[in-house]
Each structure stands twice: as structure tokens, then as C-alpha cells.
Amino acid sequence: MKFRFHVAALTAALLTASTVFAQTPPAEEPFWAKGRPKNPTADKMAPVPSFPIPTAADQLPIAKMKLPPGFKAEVFVSNILDARSMREGDKGTIFVSSLFAAGKLYAVVNNGGQREVKTLAEKLFLPSGIEYHKGNLYLATPKDIVRYDNIEAHLDKLPEPVMVYDKLPGDVPHGWKFIKVGPDNKLYVPVGAPCNICESDDRYTKIFRMNLDGSGVEVVASGVRNTVGFDFQPKTGYLWFTDNQRDWLSEDLPEDELNVVTQPGKQNFGYPYCHSGDFADPELGWGKNCSDYVKPAAKLGAHSAPLGMRFYSGKMFPAKYQGAIFIARHGPWNRTQKNAADVVVAFPDGKGGISRVEPFLTGLVENNQFIGRPADVMVMKDGSLLVSDDHNGAIYRITYAGK
Amino acid sequence: MRLWWKATLWQWTTLLSVIAMAPGAWAQGPAPRPQAAKPVVAGKATPSPAASKPVIDYSERYAANCAACHGSEGRSELPLVPSLAGQHSFYVITQLFLFRDGRRNDHPASAAMSALAKSMSDSDLRGYSEAVARLPASALTAAPAEPAPPPLDAARFERGRQLAAAHRCGSCHGADLVGGGQVPRLGGQREDYLQIALKGFQSGTRLGYTPAMNEALSGLKAEDLDDLAHYLAGSLRESR
Numbered sequence: 001m002k003f004r005f006h007v008a009a010l011t012a013a014l015l016t017a018s019t020v021f022a023q024t025p026p027a028e029e030p031f032w033a034k035g036r037p038k039n040p041t042a043d044k045m046a047p048v049p050s051f052p053i054p055t056a057a058d059q060l061p062i063a064k065m066k067l068p069p070g071f072k073a074e075v076f077v078s079n080i081l082d083a084r085s086m087r088e089g090d091k092g093t094i095f096v097s098s099l100f101a102a103g104k105l106y107a108v109v110n111n112g113g114q115r116e117v118k119t120l121a122e123k124l125f126l127p128s129g130i131e132y133h134k135g136n137l138y139l140a141t142p143k144d145i146v147r148y149d150n151i152e153a154h155l156d157k158l159p160e161p162v163m164v165y166d167k168l169p170g171d172v173p174h175g176w177k178f179i180k181v182g183p184d185n186k187l188y189v190p191v192g193a194p195c196n197i198c199e200s201d202d203r204y205t206k207i208f209r210m211n212l213d214g215s216g217v218e219v220v221a222s223g224v225r226n227t228v229g230f231d232f233q234p235k236t237g238y239l240w241f242t243d244n245q246r247d248w249l250s251e252d253l254p255e256d257e258l259n260v261v262t263q264p265g266k267q268n269f270g271y272p273y274c275h276s277g278d279f280a281d282p283e284l285g286w287g288k289n290c291s292d293y294v295k296p297a298a299k300l301g302a303h304s305a306p307l308g309m310r311f312y313s314g315k316m317f318p319a320k321y322q323g324a325i326f327i328a329r330h331g332p333w334n335r336t337q338k339n340a341a342d343v344v345v346a347f348p349d350g351k352g353g354i355s356r357v358e359p360f361l362t363g364l365v366e367n368n369q370f371i372g373r374p375a376d377v378m379v380m381k382d383g384s385l386l387v388s389d390d391h392n393g394a395i396y397r398i399t400y401a402g403k
Numbered sequence: 404m405r406l407w408w409k410a411t412l413w414q415w416t417t418l419l420s421v422i423a424m425a426p427g428a429w430a431q432g433p434a435p436r437p438q439a440a441k442p443v444v445a446g447k448a449t450p451s452p453a454a455s456k457p458v459i460d461y462s463e464r465y466a467a468n469c470a471a472c473h474g475s476e477g478r479s480e481l482p483l484v485p486s487l488a489g490q491h492s493f494y495v496i497t498q499l500f501l502f503r504d505g506r507r508n509d510h511p512a513s514a515a516m517s518a519l520a521k522s523m524s525d526s527d528l529r530g531y532s533e534a535v536a537r538l539p540a541s542a543l544t545a546a547p548a549e550p551a552p553p554p555l556d557a558a559r560f561e562r563g564r565q566l567a568a569a570h571r572c573g574s575c576h577g578a579d580l581v582g583g584g585q586v587p588r589l590g591g592q593r594e595d596y597l598q599i600a601l602k603g604f605q606s607g608t609r610l611g612y613t614p615a616m617n618e619a620l621s622g623l624k625a626e627d628l629d630d631l632a633h634y635l636a637g638s639l640r641e642s643r
Contacts, residue, residue, distance in 0.1 A: 030615050033574045046575060049585055049612055051493075052500035053525045100612035101500075172613050 031173040034196045035248040042248065045334045050101045050373075054079045054393025061371045066363040067398065070318070073361070076386055076397035077108050080117045083388040083395055085178060085308060086378040087132040091152045094378075095120075095137055096388065096395070097130040099176055105130065105139060107155050108395070120151075120158050128228070129177025131187070133212070140189060142175030143168050145214065165214035169194070169203050174226040178308065183237045187212055190241075192226035197246045197272050199284060205271055207241065207261075221261050223268035223293060229308040229376070233348070234323065238262055240297070242306035242327060245275055247334050249282070256306050257296035258327070258346055258354065267294045297346075298354035303332035304340035308376030312345075314383025317400050323348060326360065326385060328374035341370045343377060343387055361387060361398065461530035462537065468519075469531070472512075477538035478545065483511060485596040489540025494587045496532035499523065506610065509603035540581070543591035543639055555637045563634025566627055570619055572635075580638055591639030597632035 029036075036042050057078035065073045077094075082102035087095045094108040096117075105121040121127075121139075129140030137151040139161070145168070146161035148154070164187075169175065174192025181187055186209040193205050207221040207230070220239065230241035239261040245254040254275035261267055270277065270293035273285045277295030280288050300306045309327040324347045331341030343361035346354045364372035373391035380386060385398040466475060469487075473479050477488030487495070501507045503520035510516075523531070567573070567580075572589070576582050580590035589597070603609030604616040605628065620628070 028618075029571050029574045030619070033571075043578070044583060046584065046586065049497075052497050053528055056525070172615075 031195050032247065034198075035246070037248060041336060042334070047333045050082045050099070050390040050393070052081070052101050054081050057394075060392055060394050060396075061364060062396070064363045064366070064371065065361055065396075067361055070402050071398055071400050073396050073398050076395040077115050077117060078392075078394045080106055080108070080395060081393040082390050083375065083393055084128050084390055085130050085376045086386055086388055086395065087130055087137070088378065088380060089132050089137075089152045090135065092381075093152050093155065094386070094395070095130055095132055095151075097128045097139070099126055099128045099390070101390075103127060105137075109155060118155055120148075120155065126172070126176040129179040129189075131179045131181055133181040138164065138179060138181075138187060140168075140177040140179045142172060142177070143170040145179070145187070145189065163214075164212070165189075165210060165217075176228070178228040178230065180230060180232070181212070182209065182232050182239065184209075185212065186210060186216075188220065188230065188239065190224060190227045190230075192224070193271065196248065197281065197284065199272060207239070209264075218265060220264045221259075221267055221269060223270045223273075224259075225271040229306060229328070231310050231325070233260075234311055234313050239264070240309070240311075240325060242300065242309050243269065243271075243296075244305055245302075246272070246281070247303065249275070250302070251335050251337075252302045254278070255296075255299035255302050256304050258298040258300055258306065258309075258325070259294065260297045260352060262352065268292075269294050269296075297348075297352070298357055300327065300329065300344070300357065301340055303335045305330035305332060307374075308378075308388075310377050310379050312379055312385075314379045314381075314385075316383025317385075320347075321345065326377045326379075328377045328387065330373050330375055331365070331370050338365050338368050338370060341365050341373050343374050343385075459526075459530060461527075461534035465531065465534045465538075469535075474542070476542035476545070477535065478542045479593055479596075482593075483595050483599055484593070485600075486543060486591070486593055487535045488538040488542035489581070489588050489591070490535055490538075491582060491584060491586070491588065492532040492536035493585045494582065495535045496528050497585055499528045499532060503528070509609035510599060540588065540591070555640065556633065559630045559633045560637055561634075562627075563630040563632070564638075566623070566631045567634055570623070570631075572619075572631075575615075580635060589635045589638075592636055594632050594636035597635050598629060601628040601632055 032047050057075055060075055060078060062073055062075060067073060080096060082098035083096050084099050085097040089095060092110065096106040096108060098104050103122060103124045104119050105124065105127055107118045107120050109116050109118060125141045125143060127139055127141050131138040135150050137148045139146050144166040145164040147164050148158050148161055169191060171194040173194050177190065179187060179189050188207060188209045190207045191204050194200055205222065205224055206219050207224055207227065208217050209220050210217045224243055225246065226244040227241045230239055232239055241259050243257040243259055245256050257276060259269055272281055273288035274280055274290040274293045276299055277290060277293065280290060306327050306329050309325055312321045312324050312326055324345050327344050327346060329340040329342050329344060331338060341364040342359060344357050345360045346357045349355035364370060370391055372389045374387050375390045376388045378386045387396045387398065389396065472481050472484045473487045477486055479486045498507065499520050502516045503523065505517055507513050507517065575586050576589050582588040600609065601620060605620040605623065607617055
């Protein structure tokens, strides 16, 4: 009797499901539009891909940039479409990734005193995640991670990539990557939420780490919506990461986060239940309590889109910047008043928190439009700071000349 | 439905000969109009070297190099060739970029468009896309040339309207189907172009930056796509 009841229930469920399927084809909004309020202003907002043409070197917004006294910005390289994440090789090559518009891996090389952009690989699937480690370059797409061995010896023709890990979910929404090798010699790889706001299975909303051969995958942090920037604190070895919070809740909420992992594998940072450490999600958060999740070390502004970040340990900048975190904020697509699109500095307070966040590079919002959008920052060996700008297809170099 | 190809063979021949006759016409390089051809402003001093850099009028370039197929006001009379009036510069420049990069292989004229785009500089791409964006959308509703477009089929139009609602075309293209930014205007576009675009997206021969369009059309049948195209093409006439 019990068995029969189950069969009947299952049959009914299947029939219902198939009828629904036949009548209404699966029609879903694009992932980023889910949760959008019925509002004519919100209705006109959508994520903006980077402009498909790089800005000419003499048109770049260098003169409009504002920096603290003593700092100077210059064009490091122009005409590098969709420039995103940056890494420096042992021989001084700057490796640059890209995303939707370009799908390329670049190298910026010094060719007889002239900087030259070489395209190393193209037609790649959202290849934003790169890391240089002990001579090899790791490249992560939403689907997999490959390695190019001894890459600086093969800039004219890359060697065949070695597959490191091919079991990433592969989703487009928040599937593109930022990757980094930690002080534990493991590769850190995030998998973001496959949506704006939703519950998802164990493959998502986490930062994982794995051995450099792709084995031994383990969870480092949970409840992470979309991190595309992290770094390891030189003194403590702690992983700090930026996290982009949900869209459409309000123009002013929730604030994006800067987080720190002090107990790898044991901490949950709240998504999709608690935002900015402050409040439960209006739909999914019922029955959840923000005190059950780790609060951010700093809040970085609503929809400000903090992407790449680095601790500063170079020798060029004034002493106050030692151990501080430079953060590239891409600027909001779903805020009416454009802001951010800058580089800010977060100063750790030495007790696991952040004492203050200061503007560093600003001036890239004009007439409520972005005239530049920082995507990543990288401290060069000489202590200067590179800032990539995917909107203009350029990389800037910030130096300090004193007083 | 298959007859368009034969019936318009002469038009394609025209297109190809236009392309063949004007190699390099699309390149930015040597083509600036002679200064003498412009009306001389009385009393104006000899231009300084800095001011003598020729300014390229991309609306003129459009008239010379694009209008034969896309229409002088941006309303295409050629089968399968999209109208460009009312289109957004970000969308246009993205398509030109994809053609130039060899990433649009979904249309009978893809190779020709790619060849044109490959001869364009970055400033050409900007100039042409801005010139296109200056073509008023009102051209789409202007009195049609001969032959008059076939009348709307009310039943198919309604089916297409329901499909557009169910598949949330308006999420990105706007409830009024005028698009914006990188998202194209759909209302009033040529029906045969919309058919080929929708089929290309569904089969995966046409790719954008993301699979968004490919995913949006999954599960639709061929006749659904045709009805959808019928509705989108006719929606501007309807709303007039």
C-alpha cells in the first residue's frame, strides 16, 4: 500500500511537471535581472561590458586622475583591450588577462626600451583568472584551470597547456575567476553564486584551495557570493578577499565587503542569507540570524564592485602604506548615481579589522559616466603600483616621488 | 520562404560588386576628402599644421560605403540586410568589432562584413558607429518603398507577442523593444534579418559575449522563432 502510494505520487508529480514543461517553455530572465524591481529606472539598467575599442594613449584620463600628494600616474601601456588581472613574471613580463570582450591572454614585454603587448592566447572562455608561480602561468576559466610551463621562455609560442583541474561548474554567472597561490603553496580558486540571489549546491559560493596539480580540493571559505580579488596578508598569512554583494535590493544596500579568513574551512560569510554582516535577505533570510555569520572587516560601498586587491609591501610608497590593502573598485552598473570607479586603500588595524578606508586614485567619474574603470591592482617589484582599466583597455603606473 | 535567395540574387550581386569595386574605401588611411571640395569660409586664415589634420565626416562615409545595402536613412531594402536606423552606437561598434575579430560567422554577408571591418581602424569603428547612431529611428516607420511589405498576420503577431512576453525579451531589450547601450533595438527591424539572427543565436552559430541570447531561445521551435520575428518586425508598425 505504501509502495503504491509512492508510485502514484511520483506519477502525479511527473505528469504535473511534464504538463507544465509542455505548456510554458523554460523562460528565465537573464541571471543579473532576477530580483529587479518593477521600476522604470531600474528597468533601464544592465551590466555594461567593457568598450570593444581601447582608448588611444593620448586620450586616456591621466590628467583627470587625482592622487595623494607626491604620487604621479602615467600610462604604462595602452591598446590592451579589456585588460583585467595582472601578474609579474620573474623576468619582468607583465601577464594580463581579459574577459568578455577580448577573451585573450596578453603579455606586456620590454622590447628594446619600448613596451609591447603580445597576445599569447585567444578565443578563450572568460579567461580572467591568472597566476604566475615559479616560472609557470596558471589560467582559469569558469570551466577549468590550465598551466603553461616555463612561460617566459615561450612568449612567441606558448607550450601546450597542461590541464590542472577540469571539474569547475562552468557557469557564466559569477563563474569567471581570480586565482592566486597562497603561502601554503596551494592554488586558491573561488566559485561564485550562479545567480544574483539564490540558494545553490555545494559547488558554489565558496573559495576552494587545491594542490598545484589539482588534487586535494578543500573549502577555505563559504557564503561567498562573488570574489574576484584576494591576497594573503604578509605578516599573518591570512586570506583577505573582496566580495560583491547582491543586486537590486536598493540603490544603497547592501554594501560590498572586504573579508578576512582566520579559520580556513570553518567560516561562513553569510551569502545568500546575511548581507554586509548587517541584515538578513528580505526573501531567503527568514529564520536566519546575521550573528551566525562572519562580519566583513570593512564595508566598501553599495554596488561599488571591488575587484582586484593587493597588500602593499613595496619600498617606493611612504611608510603609512606598508601592509595596507590597495583595492580596485570597478564602479556600479546598477546605481543611478555612478560613483567608486577608483582605487581605495584599506588600513588593517593590527587586530584583524580595518581602521579606515581612504580614497587613493579618483577622478574617473565625470557627468555621471565612467571615464575609466579600475579592475585590478598589482605591486611591481620596484614598488610602483599598476592599475588595469578594462573600460579604456589600458594599464596605468602609479609612482611616488616624495613630497 | 526559400525563394528570397533566388529572387534577390541580383541584389547580392550588387552588394558584392560594390564591395569589389571599392577596395580600401573603408580604410581610414588615404581617403579624406580634398579640402578644396569643402566650402571655403571667407576670411579664414591658412590653417595651422595642427588644424589641417583632416576631419573625417563619417556620415558621408556611411552614405558612400554603407547606404547601398543598409539604406541611406538606415532602412534596409535588401533582403536579410538589417536596418540600422535608431540603432545604438555601443551595439553597432560591438558588432563591427566582432566582425573585425572574425567572431561573426552567422550571416550570408558575414565574410563581406568581416572584410570591410578588417580594413577599418579603431577610429573608423568609432566614427561609423556614431554615424549610425545619428540615423533617426523614424526612418523605420517612413512610407515604405516598392514593394510594400506584406501585411501583418494578426494571429502570428499575437503568438509572437506572447512568446516575447514568455521569454522576457523586454528584460534586456526594453518593454518597448528599443534596446539601449549594447542591446539592439528590435522593433521595426526587417523580419527576414530577425529570422536569421534568431536562428543563428538558437543554433549557436551566432555568439555574443555570453550565451545569454543562446539560452534565452533554447526550447523554442522553428515556427516559434518565425512568429517571434514577425511580431518584433511588426511591433513598430503596430505601435504607430
